[in-house]
Amino acid sequence: MSAGLFYALTGGLLFALGLAGLILRAHVLRKLLAFNILGSGAFLVLVGLGGRDGTPDPVTQAMVLTGIVVAVAATALGLALARRLLELTGDMALPGEAPHGDD
Amino acid sequence: MATTELADPIPWLVLLPLAWATAAFVLGPGRGGRLAVAGLAVQAALALALAAEVLEAGPRRYAVGGWAAPLGIELLADGLAAFMLATTAAVALPVAVYARGYFRAVSRSDAHPKGATWFWPLTGYLVAALDVLFLAADLFNLYVGLELLGLAAVGLTALTGERAAVAAALRYLLASLLGSGAYLMGVALVYGAYGTVSLATLAPLIEPLPAVALAAGLMAAGLALKTALFPLHFWLPPAHGGAASPVSALLSALVVKASFYLLLRLWFGIYAPLTTAAAAQLLGALGAAAVVWGSVQALRQERLKMLVAYSTVAQLGYLFLVFPLATGTGPAAAAAAWGGALLQVLAHGLAKAAMFAAAGAMVLAAGRDAVAGLGGVGARLPLSLFAFALAGVTLMGLPPSGGFTAKWLLLRAALASGQWWWAAVLVVGGLLAAAYVFRVLRQAFLPVEAASTGGVPRSLEFAALALALGGVLLGLFGERPLALLGVG
Numbered sequence: 001m002s003a004g005l006f007y008a009l010t011g012g013l014l015f016a017l018g019l020a021g022l023i024l025r026a027h028v029l030r031k032l033l034a035f036n037i038l039g040s041g042a043f044l045v046l047v048g049l050g051g052r053d054g055t056p057d058p059v060t061q062a063m064v065l066t067g068i069v070v071a072v073a074a075t076a077l078g079l080a081l082a083r084r085l086l087e088l089t090g091d092m093a094l095p096g097e098a099p100h101g102d103d
Numbered sequence: 104m105a106t107t108e109l110a111d112p113i114p115w116l117v118l119l120p121l122a123w124a125t126a127a128f129v130l131g132p133g134r135g136g137r138l139a140v141a142g143l144a145v146q147a148a149l150a151l152a153l154a155a156e157v158l159e160a161g162p163r164r165y166a167v168g169g170w171a172a173p174l175g176i177e178l179l180a181d182g183l184a185a186f187m188l189a190t191t192a193a194v195a196l197p198v199a200v201y202a203r204g205y206f207r208a209v210s211r212s213d214a215h216p217k218g219a220t221w222f223w224p225l226t227g228y229l230v231a232a233l234d235v236l237f238l239a240a241d242l243f244n245l246y247v248g249l250e251l252l253g254l255a256a257v258g259l260t261a262l263t264g265e266r267a268a269v270a271a272a273l274r275y276l277l278a279s280l281l282g283s284g285a286y287l288m289g290v291a292l293v294y295g296a297y298g299t300v301s302l303a304t305l306a307p308l309i310e311p312l313p314a315v316a317l318a319a320g321l322m323a324a325g326l327a328l329k330t331a332l333f334p335l336h337f338w339l340p341p342a343h344g345g346a347a348s349p350v351s352a353l354l355s356a357l358v359v360k361a362s363f364y365l366l367l368r369l370w371f372g373i374y375a376p377l378t379t380a381a382a383a384q385l386l387g388a389l390g391a392a393a394v395v396w397g398s399v400q401a402l403r404q405e406r407l408k409m410l411v412a413y414s415t416v417a418q419l420g421y422l423f424l425v426f427p428l429a430t431g432t433g434p435a436a437a438a439a440a441w442g443g444a445l446l447q448v449l450a451h452g453l454a455k456a457a458m459f460a461a462a463g464a465m466v467l468a469a470g471r472d473a474v475a476g477l478g479g480v481g482a483r484l485p486l487s488l489f490a491f492a493l494a495g496v497t498l499m500g501l502p503p504s505g506g507f508t509a510k511w512l513l514l515r516a517a518l519a520s521g522q523w524w525w526a527a528v529l530v531v532g533g534l535l536a537a538a539y540v541f542r543v544l545r546q547a548f549l550p551v552e553a554a555s556t557g558g559v560p561r562s563l564e565f566a567a568l569a570l571a572l573g574g575v576l577l578g579l580f581g582e583r584p585l586a587l588l589g590v591g
Contacts, residue, residue, distance in 0.1 A: 031277055035280050070247065081276065
């Protein structure tokens with residue numbers, strides 16, 4: 001198995017883990033972390049499949065860099081909203097999901 | 104077409120909203136409304152100029168910064184893109200006029216004005232993101248546009264800072280990130296298989312490989328989540344129903360259409376060799392379920408804005424009928440289905456913006472957001488109620504509205520392709536829409552039951568009326584937008 005394929009498969013695994021965390025966990029901070037794991041999985045697939053014969057592809061590097069900027073911005077917005085939710089409700093879970101202190 | 108570099112409308116469609124949004128941000132909280140209205144008026148003129156150009160001379164390409172496609176970013180304006188750009192401008196301009204009056208009225212009636220603070224910068228970024236998405240010619244730029252759009256939309260949802268709005272915004276953000284994450288995974292797989300993200304280069308290359316099929320599935324699922332296709336619509340009603348009314352209008356009329364546009368473009372574009380009748384029937388069935396479920400939920404809502412938000416879930420369902428009606432059917436049926444779905448995008452965009460605008464005015468006048476509290480509104484705000492009813496005519500699909508033409512085209516496609524069961528969806532959906540619209544009208548004509556809190560500025564009512572009239576008149580002047588769709 002080539003290194004690129006190994007990265008891609010690991011990326012697929014991370015994506016699945018992040019997906020499960022995003023859906024199953026109630027705590028907002030865990031959801032945001034899960035989103036970052038999911039995103040890293042997609043980036044790893046992009047970089048892993050992008051390289052040809054061991055040479056990294058500059059286009060995928062540029063795309064992942066853009067993706068990281070977007071993910072950081074999204075995480076910051078999510079954290080700001082989560083803090084506001086905590087101030088207003090005293091809870092880090094979305095209404096209707098599991099109550100605080102579950103996991 | 105001998106347009107010089109500076110006079111070309113394509114880059115300005117993206118740069119102009121970015122410029123006034125940033126200027127509005129620098130001016131400070133709540134400022135920049137006049138700038139935004141002026142910017143959007145120019146935007147509308149540019150979008151119409153581009154549409155006329157595309158109609159006359161065919162699709163246009165634009166290399167950003169003079170760097171051609173493989174190295175630089177290429178923008179593409181074909182008929183579909185020009186149609187969506189014009190739709191965006193046509194909805195955003197009246198909503199901006201409405202928003203100026205709305206936030207003035209809110210700050211008069213409330214010591215702590217909610218929602219006005221960063222509305223204008225975020226709206227500018229939202230419009231820029233929409234335009235970049237419609238003009239993008241490669242999968243990765245589409246991803247960036249999708250994310251920018253999601254972030255601006257979430258920021259707008261949270262503007263009022265109230266408990267329900269913040270929770271709705273957070274839920275919206277997580278759903279939106281999951282959707283675009285799945286889309287990005289699809290992009291990674293496609294790039295891995297073909298080494299390019301350009302739609303034009305990919306179109307002849309795509310074959311039904313397992314990795315590409317997985318990519319197509321991930322992208323379709325992510326975009327369905329972002330378009331709030333039943334049963335992935337859970338995030339939409341609280342976000343659209345809980346935001347400030349001008350925000351609700353923008354979100355319901357434009358934002359959800361952007362991910363639908365992308366799904367449409369990919370399904371009938373690069374993924375055409377992969378699409379199957381079974382997958383198309385599944386999307387159509389989910390759309391049909393959305394029409395019924397959304398309408399029934401709308402009938403049961405206590406709050407007026409939640410009723411209008413569930414109506415969006417229902418109306419989005421019609422859009423998905425294009426997949427069974429135009430996949431593997433004859434050219435006549437496909438053309439009718441395609442025209443019907445996009446006319447529904449425009450008609451619903453105008454009508455739903457009008458409906459949220461009118462609902463916002465009625466909620467302001469009644470002092471609370473409840474269907475039961477609307478008594479007497481008919482006498483106090485006749486123009487708003489008239490706008491609400493006219494928008495209802497478009498949503499029900501009665502002639503001569505744009506909604507009627509859209510549903511008529513979908514009906515013709517259903518009969519021409521021998522799929523009569525989709526025609527039943529159109530009939531049932533129209534009847535259910537009539538039921539929830541008349542539920543609101545009946546309440547509004549009842550005598551006053553609560554103490555009134557005064558009127559609303561006239562600009563609110565006229566903006567809502569202009570949008571509603573646009574939706575109705577579209578039925579009479581629908582040929583030119585439809586002709587545009589045939590280009591490219």
